[in-house]
Structure formats: C-alpha cells, structure tokens
Amino acid sequence: MAGHIQDRWYKTETTPDGKTVRVKSDRYGVGLRYRARYIGPDGTEQSKSYPDRQKALAEKWLTRIKADMDSGQFIDPKAGQITFREYAAKWLAGLTTDLGSQEVVDRRLRLHAIPYLGTRPMGSFKPEHMRTWLNMLLLALPNATYRRAIYDSVSSLFNAAVDDGVIRSNPCHAHSVKPPEPEPRLIQPWTEERVLAVRAGLPDRYAATVDAGGGCGCRQGEVFGLAEDNIDFDAGWLRIRQQVKRVRGTLVFAPPKRGKLRDSPLSPVVGMGLREHMEQFPPVDVTLPWKTPDGPPVTRKLVFTSGVGNAIWRSYFDDYVWKPALVSAGVIPPKQRGERYAAAPDDGMHALRHFYASMLLNAGGNIKALSVYLGHSDPGFTLRIYTHLMPSSEVRTRAAVSAVFLRARPALLAQAA
Numbered sequence: 001m002a003g004h005i006q007d008r009w010y011k012t013e014t015t016p017d018g019k020t021v022r023v024k025s026d027r028y029g030v031g032l033r034y035r036a037r038y039i040g041p042d043g044t045e046q047s048k049s050y051p052d053r054q055k056a057l058a059e060k061w062l063t064r065i066k067a068d069m070d071s072g073q074f075i076d077p078k079a080g081q082i083t084f085r086e087y088a089a090k091w092l093a094g095l096t097t098d099l100g101s102q103e104v105v106d107r108r109l110r111l112h113a114i115p116y117l118g119t120r121p122m123g124s125f126k127p128e129h130m131r132t133w134l135n136m137l138l139l140a141l142p143n144a145t146y147r148r149a150i151y152d153s154v155s156s157l158f159n160a161a162v163d164d165g166v167i168r169s170n171p172c173h174a175h176s177v178k179p180p181e182p183e184p185r186l187i188q189p190w191t192e193e194r195v196l197a198v199r200a201g202l203p204d205r206y207a208a209t210v211d212a213g214g215g216c217g218c219r220q221g222e223v224f225g226l227a228e229d230n231i232d233f234d235a236g237w238l239r240i241r242q243q244v245k246r247v248r249g250t251l252v253f254a255p256p257k258r259g260k261l262r263d264s265p266l267s268p269v270v271g272m273g274l275r276e277h278m279e280q281f282p283p284v285d286v287t288l289p290w291k292t293p294d295g296p297p298v299t300r301k302l303v304f305t306s307g308v309g310n311a312i313w314r315s316y317f318d319d320y321v322w323k324p325a326l327v328s329a330g331v332i333p334p335k336q337r338g339e340r341y342a343a344a345p346d347d348g349m350h351a352l353r354h355f356y357a358s359m360l361l362n363a364g365g366n367i368k369a370l371s372v373y374l375g376h377s378d379p380g381f382t383l384r385i386y387t388h389l390m391p392s393s394e395v396r397t398r399a400a401v402s403a404v405f406l407r408a409r410p411a412l413l414a415q416a417a
Contacts, residue, residue, distance in 0.1 A: 003038025003065070005058050034058045038065055046078065079166045080123015085114050087122050091160050098254070099247045099292055108150045109157070112137060117154075122166050125158075127174035134180065147180035155179075187385060189358035190351050194329060201328030206321050208277035209304055212238070213352030215270035217374050220349040221245050222256055224312045227300040228283040231266065231274060238266045240375065242300065244311050250293040251311050253300065260375040274303065284309040322349060357382075361389050 011025040032049035036058040040046045050058045088109050095102050116133050117125075134151065141147050155172040162170055171177065190198075199210040212223045221243035230239045240262050242253045255261065266274075286302045288311060289295040306312055323341040326332045335341045353374065360370050371382035 003062055006035045008035060009033050036062050081121050084120055085118035088157060091157050100245055105153045108153045112150045113154050122161055125171045127171050127176050130171050130177045144180045145182040148182050151179050187354050189354040195355055197329035198325045201325035205281055208273050211270045211273040213349055214355045216264040217353050217356040224304055226303045228303060233271050236266045238264045248293050251288055252291055253288045253298050254291050256375055262375045264373045286311050357386050358389050
C-alpha cells in the first residue's frame with residue numbers, strides 16, 4: 001500500500017520493562033482521527049484526514065492512490081483545488097497563439113465563463129456543471145455560433161488542465177454535454193449593384209478600398225495594410241504581405257491571417273482605380289510596431305490612410321465611414337439622433353471578399369486557385385463556404401447529355417441548326 005495511516009488518537013510508548021504499548025494521545029476524541037499519508041511523485045508528502053470509524057475509507061483511498069501511481073494516472077488531489085479563474089489566468093499567460101487571438105479567447109472567458117465558473121475548484125467540475133453553464137449561456141446569448149466559440153475556448157482550457165495533471169478528464173467531453181451547434185447559414189453575396197452603390201457612398205479617400213476588397217479578395221486589415229510596393233501594376237499582381245490590426249489597444253503591422261502571404265491577380269480596371277486613388281491621395285510612410293505593441297518599428301508606405309496620414313482604425317472606419325455608405329446604398333436605415341447605426345453583421349467590409357469569391361466562381365474559376373487568392377488554409381475550407389455559389393452541375397449535365405443524344409434525332413438536330 002502507498003504510504004501509511006496514522007492514528008492520531010493513540011501514540012506508542014515504551015514501558016520501563018522495554019515493552020511498547022499504545023496509549024491515548026493528547027488529541028484523543030478531538031478532531032479527525034486517521035491521517036492517510038503518502039509520498040507523491042514529486043517527493044513531497046501528501047495526506048488526507050478521516051474521522052473515527054472510517055479507517056477503511058482511508059485505506060481505500062491509499063489503495064486508489066497506489067493504483068493511479070502504478071498506472072501513470074496519478075493526479076495530485078491538491079492540484080485540483082485551483083479555481084477556474086486562477087487556472088484560466090495561468091493558461092492564458094502560456095498561450096503561444098498571436099496576441100490578437102489571445103485577446104479574443106480572454107474576452108470570451110472573462111465575459112461568459114468566469115462569471116459562472118470562476119470560483120469553482122477545477123477538480124470539482126462534473127458534467128452537470130457544464131450543462132448548467134451552457135443552459136445559462138443559451139439564455140444570455142442567442143447566437144449559437146458565438147456560443148460554440150466560447151464553449152470551444154472553455155473546452156481547450158480543460159484539455160490543458162488534463163495535460164497539466166490538474167484534472168483527470170475534461171467535463172466538456174462527457175456524452176451528456178452537448179456543444180452548441182452553430183446555425184447553418186449560407187452566404188448570400190452582395191450584388192454588383194450593391195457593391196457599386198456602397199462604393200459611391202464612400203468618401204473619395206476610401207472609395208478604392210472597395211476595389212482592393214471586392215476586386216482582389218483582401219480582408220479589411222489587409223486593405224488597410226496595403227503598401228505601395230505591394231502593387232505590381234506591370235505584372236498584374238497585388239501582393240498581400242501584411243495587415244494592420246489592433247493588439248491590446250495599439251495598432252500594429254502583422255502578417256496576414258494564419259501567416260498566409262499570397263498574391264492576388266490584379267485586373268487592369270482595379271489597377272486603374274488604385275492608380276487614380278494614389279494620384280489623388282499619395283501613399284504615406286506609416287511606422288507601427290511589428291506584431292506586438294512592443295515589437296520592432298516597421299515603416300510601410302500605405303496606400304490607404306486617415307485624413308491626417310495615420311494608419312486606419314477599424315472601429316473608426318466601420319462607424320464613421322462604412323456604415324454611412326451602407327445607409328446611402330439602402331443597406332441599413334439611417335441612424336436616429338443620439339443613437340448608433342443599426343448592427344450589420346453580414347454587411348461589413350468582409351462582404352466584399354464573398355462578392356469576390358462569387359464573381360470568380362460564376363466565371364468558372366478554379367476552387368483551388370480561389371483558395372490561394374483568399375488565403376484560406378486549404379481548398380476544402382473554401383469549398384465548404386462557397387459550394388452553394390458554384391455553377392450548378394445539373395445544368396451542364398443536361399447540356400452534355402443533350403449534345404450526345406441530339407444526334408439520334410436528325411430532325412431536332414436540323415431544327416437546332
């Protein structure tokens with residue numbers, strides 16, 4: 001058996017004639033009687049106390065500890081006493097993802113997990129606690145996709161706790177815990193008329209952002225990070241090398257999402273629009289830290305800047321530039337005095353990327369090439385998003401079959417000619 005059990009109500013003494021006897025200790029009848037003790041894998045002594053008449057339970061506990069040690073499944077009981085809030089702070093501090101992603105996870109936990117789970121010790125979590133939390137989340141957040149993102153962050157935290165030997169298993173993985181199912185939603189790309197209407201509603205300084213987004217598939221941060229030397233007018237390529245993003249309240253230059261440097265074909269017409277923009281608003285040298293607020297300073301001659309020649313803040317652009325253009329195009333209603341513009345989650349600047357994808361697919365573009373131009377992780381991801389926008393195979397099937405079997409009907413063939 002691992003360790004031993006101490007009976008704190010008795011002690012062993014030696015009599016004058018050399019015999020050992022058990023006598024009552026000063027603690028007799030006071031407090032917990034039995035203390036089960038063992039030496040953990042880290043060399044420190046661990047213990048757990050039991051009341052009178054529960055020595056069998058103490059022995060059972062030690063037996064389980066020994067079995068866990070022998071099988072390599074030992075979990076220090078004290079490790080699980082750390083609260084969810086305390087472990088979340090340690091876990092977030094050790095994440096190796098980029099700071100922007102860390103901020104997103106931190107916000108999810110801080111707003112939607114810690115208020116419900118923060119004070120509970122990690123070792124005490126059971127599936128019932130996760131089911132209760134998910135039900136509370138359902139009442140607070142109707143968006144199932146966002147709830148799933150929060151759930152995934154919490155589950156990742158528990159996975160790390162298992163790896164760290166804090167808990168034995170992830171309570172989110174129990175069969176009775178059902179993760180939120182994101183609501184199926186097909187992307188409805190903007191029409192050509194809407195794209196041009198929004199472009200017309202933008203101030204001259206920002207109108208060509210639509211050309212870069214809708215004509216080259218750039219993300220919003222990539223548009224704001226577009227530098228003069230990223231545009232190869234002669235070869236017809238727009239080279240996406242960096243983006244402008246907000247990290248801890250500071251604008252920084254950073255690689256494109258997932259570090260996917262890429263080139264997008266630059267049409268002559270879009271190139272002309274960018275040339276005209278750069279003639280009217282010459283590119284400006286902007287210096288920002290690289291990747292993190294304390295990163296090395298990097299200077300880029302940006303194509304799109306604010307009215308005072310600084311990098312563009314997304315929040316300012318969305319509220320004071322983009323949404324007024326949506327109003328002018330009839331996408332959202334005008335705002336009331338003293339109120340903010342209506343939410344437009346499906347009509348942000350990202351809608352231009354969907355428009356770009358729909359254009360290429362309607363023109364018979366290759367899904368693999370589109371995946372590269374958009375900077376997606378793989379063509380399968382692109383296909384899952386845009387498969388419903390691809391030209392219908394049934395139309396081409398009917399045409400191909402008709403072309404063959406029409407030859408069996410000379411009269412129809414002559415009529416078709």
